[in-house]
Amino acid sequence: xxxxxxxxxxxxxxxxxxxxxxxxxxxxxxxxxxxxxxxxxxxxxxxxxxxxxxxxxxxxxxxxxxxxxxxxxxxxxxxxxxxxxxxxxxxxxxxxxxxxxxxxxxxxxxxxxxxxxxxxxxxxxxxxxxxxxxxxxxxxxxxxxxxxxxxxxxxxxxxxxxxxxxxxxxxxxxxxxxxxxxxxxxxxxxxxxxxxxxxxxxxxxxxxxxxxxxxxxxxxxxxxxxxxxxxxxxxxxxxxxxxx
Numbered sequence: 001x002x003x004x005x006x007x008x009x010x011x012x013x014x015x016x017x018x019x020x021x022x023x024x025x026x027x028x029x030x031x032x033x034x035x036x037x038x039x040x041x042x043x044x045x046x047x048x049x050x051x052x053x054x055x056x057x058x059x060x061x062x063x064x065x066x067x068x069x070x071x072x073x074x075x076x077x078x079x080x081x082x083x084x085x086x087x088x089x090x091x092x093x094x095x096x097x098x099x100x101x102x103x104x105x106x107x108x109x110x111x112x113x114x115x116x117x118x119x120x121x122x123x124x125x126x127x128x129x130x131x132x133x134x135x136x137x138x139x140x141x142x143x144x145x146x147x148x149x150x151x152x153x154x155x156x157x158x159x160x161x162x163x164x165x166x167x168x169x170x171x172x173x174x175x176x177x178x179x180x181x182x183x184x185x186x187x188x189x190x191x192x193x194x195x196x197x198x199x200x201x202x203x204x205x206x207x208x209x210x211x212x213x214x215x216x217x218x219x220x221x222x223x224x225x226x227x228x229x230x231x232x233x234x235x236x237x238x239x240x241x242x243x244x
Contacts, residue, residue, distance in 0.1 A: 025233060041233055056071075069148035076205060082164075116139055180223075186198075
């Protein structure tokens with residue numbers, strides 16, 4: 001166990017280092033008084049902290065807090081299943097007899113709740129800590145609230161990133177639009193060309209779904225675009241490490 005503790009401490013030390021977390025984004029430069037937001041970026045930050053409620057989970061700091069843009073909790077935002085994932089077809093034994101997804105196309109990601117109740121296939125037959133099982137129901141389908149730092153960082157401008165626990169969303173605009181309209185737009189029908197714009201598929205799971213901060217935010221299209229512009233200021237590399 002001491003070896004595992006040392007491994008965890010090493011990983012935590014590396015993740016906290018300037019190599020991984022340099023805090024050199026435009027947002028950090030603004031905090032340091034070395035840059036200014038554009039009008040749209042500032043508008044996005046105001047909406048982010050205001051009616052969009054983003055700051056309630058993706059915390060930008062506060063008394064005793066660093067601006068890490070996560071509150072380290074877990075939440076189910078009602079993301080639709082992503083049928084493009086190869087995992088759904090991995091219900092047959094591979095060359096070594098391993099079946100990655102026995103549930104096949106009926107698989108539903110149980111998130112933190114699934115881990116608490118039965119662990120993961122790769123960790124079995126490890127015993128489940130029975131003290132965790134009682135917490136499983138309240139954490140079913142919840143996934144970790146990610147940091148928004150470097151949320152738009154990519155190797156090239158044309159590189160397509162994926163967002164959400166299963167990669168369903170392919171742009172920041174798409175996931176912001178989902179937060180804003182999940183409970184406003186109608187359910188999509190199979191093959192609906194308006195998916196992601198004028199309709200949304202059903203959530204992968206409705207267990208413990210967040211209805212207080214997601215789904216009906218009342219934002220305009222301009223508000224959505226402004227939030228995206230603000231989140232793009234969280235990409236490291238705007239200023240050298242030595243200028244922090």
